[in-house]
Amino acid sequence: MLAVQLRELVGAPEAVDEALDLVAGFDGSLTGGLGRMGDRQAAALSAFAGALAGSPLGGPVGEAAGKVVAGSIGDDRLATLAGGRAALLGAVHDALLERLDGALGRSRSPWEDRAGEPGAVTPENLLAGARSWLHELAIAGWRGVDHDLVSAAGRTIEGLWGEPASRRLAVLLDGLASELRASCPVATMERVPERRWADLWTRAVLLARAGSWTGDAEPVSGRLLVLGVDVHEHGTAVQVQVHGVLEPADGGEARLVRAGVAAAKVDTIVGPAVWRLLNAYPVLLAALAERRVLDVTDMPLTAGGDLLWREDAARAGEPADPFTTARVRLGGATAPSVPPLDRHPVRIAEPVLLEGYRYADGAVSLDGTSLEIDAGRLPACGPITPALVKASTACIGLVRWDGGRWLLQPLALQATVRKKPVEAHTGDWALGPTDPKVVKAEARAGDAVAVLRERAGRLLRK
Amino acid sequence: MAVDIIGRVIATGDRRAWVLDEDDDAWERRSTVRVVPPVQARKLAKVPFVELADGRLQGVVSSGSDAARVYVSSITAGTHGNSCSTNNNRPCGGLTDLYLCKHLDALVTEGIRQYGQERVARYLRVEVGEGKDLIDCLNSHKDPAPAAAVFSRFLRHLAYLEVPESTEPVPELHWFPAAGAVG
Structure with a gap:
């Protein structure tokens, strides 16, 4: 990313703030509860519906808002409102991504709907259970959430985890429920994370409606050159998402793709230990730790640019330097389109390369234009630390957007530490930490995954 | 040590203080604020x-x-x-x-x-x-x-x-960044 590109990026496109004000109005009504709406909340909900009036959703959302304000709160109306909120944030996402693509000169494939076979289906009783809990949450509002209301989701969430087809909803609801549980009683919280919880609620309502929309994938073959690794985690889930450039074997244009693997976990498995949960993916982990290219053969790729990882379709090849990939291949690679229902600003995570910047006060700057470091996205399972960011001279990162500003999440750094050049990548410890201090700390703590697996083996099947 | 979304160290004491960053007016309007305090790694052998x-x-x-x-x-x-x-x-x-x-x-x-x-x-x-x-x-x-x-x-x-394995990507996890690097 060049200084001129960064200058073009900073700031928000027109109307983003206005759209988000309307979303904030909706979120406020969810905080107090749809079952107890005052005049202000009712007005905010109507204003939110009004913003969609010119869109195909205008009619249904307006009607649903009217009914909900009048106290008639059915599942269908909640789903319609959630759809409206998702559409508004989808529009914000599009405006932001268009600005980012424009600044970077990045081309993006158009969305193609892949009809295709419906995959495994989530049992209807589980989806109904999720809908009914989300309905209760909406009526009570965040302020009305207590231990009983949180616990009511227990069985449904347990059931959803047991069905691979409903993994997205299981992960999401478990994450939301544990935040609510830790915040109980929410009535005594000074401030409520309104945007966040309304985001999670909205997405859950959509997923509980029809199950996942990941859609069909078609096989691709070629060389996957890794750019960097993004890690996501909450108490009971971890996901490693690899960003890379795919050079198709048939000589087609290079494409930006992601490859993700995820596992369920418990809250006491943290830091570098999370990699051990992913030991079903030795080819991928070795390629990350050893910084190798991945040769893939007939690996399924979704229209949204996600490789559905299959170990038997991948082979670790020659060493490949991610910084070389970023310098040589990133600029010309075509980005994938975003599945319509996934569109939300939080999903914007575009790989970029920054070099020759200055670091000051938690931000890097190029020719006086600065970009804040997303310090909340430096995982404990890798070697990248705030100190290393400070000492860095080059960075492969993801451009993100939250809270009204653009952010840079470092995935790989070149830095100078004690006058020596060092390089660090989030995936460096995929086969175990390489920093002697961390190795020692890990050895002291023992292997949490092994201990719990032993306990599970002995106690679960009695 | 806990660090909030923009890298400021937050008090690890009172939970209410933990989630709050008093100067931060935009807190309610952020999608990725951290709500649950991080759990510290510990040996699990004796007390799993x-x-x-x-x-x-x-x-x-x-x-x-x-x-x-x-x-x-x-x-x-x-x-x-x-x-x-x-x-x-x-x-x-x-x-x-x-x-x-x-x-x-x-x-x-x-x-x-x-x-x-x-x-x-x-x-x-x-x-x-x-x-x-x-x-x-x-x-x-x-x-x-x-x-x-x-x-x-x-x-x-x-x-x-x-839990059974699934290779379906979970875009919802973008709301849950892994954090916790110190140093």
Whole structure:
């Protein structure tokens, strides 16, 4: 990313703030509860519906808002409102991504709907259970959430985890429920994370409606050159998402793709230990730790640019330097389109390369234009630390957007530490930490995954 | 140490303070603020499971002598009633009105490691005087509580390690960034 590109990026496109004000109005009504709406909340909900009036959703959302304000709160109306909120944030996402693509000169494939076979289906009783809990949450509002209301989701969430087809909803609801549980009683919280919880609620309502929309994938073959690794985690889930450039074997244009693997976990498995949960993916982990290219053969790729990882379709090849990939291949690679229902600003995570910047006060700057470091996205399972960011001279990162500003999440750094050049990548410890201090700390703590697996083996099947 | 979304260190004491960044007007309008305080890594061999739940500090302590036996131990918030028994409800012989058994001792130690002393003290409603250990400040007395509920929560906890594999990407996890790097 060049200084001129960064200058073009900073700031928000027109109307983003206005759209988000309307979303904030909706979120406020969810905080107090749809079952107890005052005049202000009712007005905010109507204003939110009004913003969609010119869109195909205008009619249904307006009607649903009217009914909900009048106290008639059915599942269908909640789903319609959630759809409206998702559409508004989808529009914000599009405006932001268009600005980012424009600044970077990045081309993006158009969305193609892949009809295709419906995959495994989530049992209807589980989806109904999720809908009914989300309905209760909406009526009570965040302020009305207590231990009983949180616990009511227990069985449904347990059931959803047991069905691979409903993994997205299981992960999401478990994450939301544990935040609510830790915040109980929410009535005594000074401030409520309104945007966040309304985001999670909205997405859950959509997923509980029809199950996942990941859609069909078609096989691709070629060389996957890794750019960097993004890690996501909450108490009971971890996901490693690899960003890379795919050079198709048939000589087609290079494409930006992601490859993700995820596992369920418990809250006491943290830091570098999370990699051990992913030991079903030795080819991928070795390629990350050893910084190798991945040769893939007939690996399924979704229209949204996600490789559905299959170990038997991948082979670790020659060493490949991610910084070389970023310098040589990133600029010309075509980005994938975003599945319509996934569109939300939080999903914007575009790989970029920054070099020759200055670091000051938690931000890097190029020719006086600065970009804040997303310090909340430096995982404990890798070697990248705030100190290393400070000492860095080059960075492969993801451009993100939250809270009204653009952010840079470092995935790989070149830095100078004690006058020596060092390089660090989030995936460096995929086969175990390489920093002697961390190795020692890990050895002291023992292997949490092994201990719990032993306990599970002995106690679960009695 | 806890760090908020923009990298400022937040007090690890009071939870309300933990989630709050007083200067940050945009907090309510952020999608990725961290709500649950991070849990600290600890050795799990002796006490594989500790939680602050159901109004208790409760957990499971592995028996030192029999790998198939575990003890379910708990301390009730407010009253500080102690309970320790095997998962089959056989009372622990080491626990008396005067002395805590080694299982409860281990439970408190590991609970503090996992959640930090302040969080445990606040949950149990115990005043810990300067330079004192939390365990000495409890108004301890024997008060047997049923082990089955805690044990089944432990089994459910373990079951996470056995959920069927799925390779479907989970875009929802963008709301849950992995954090915690220090240095």
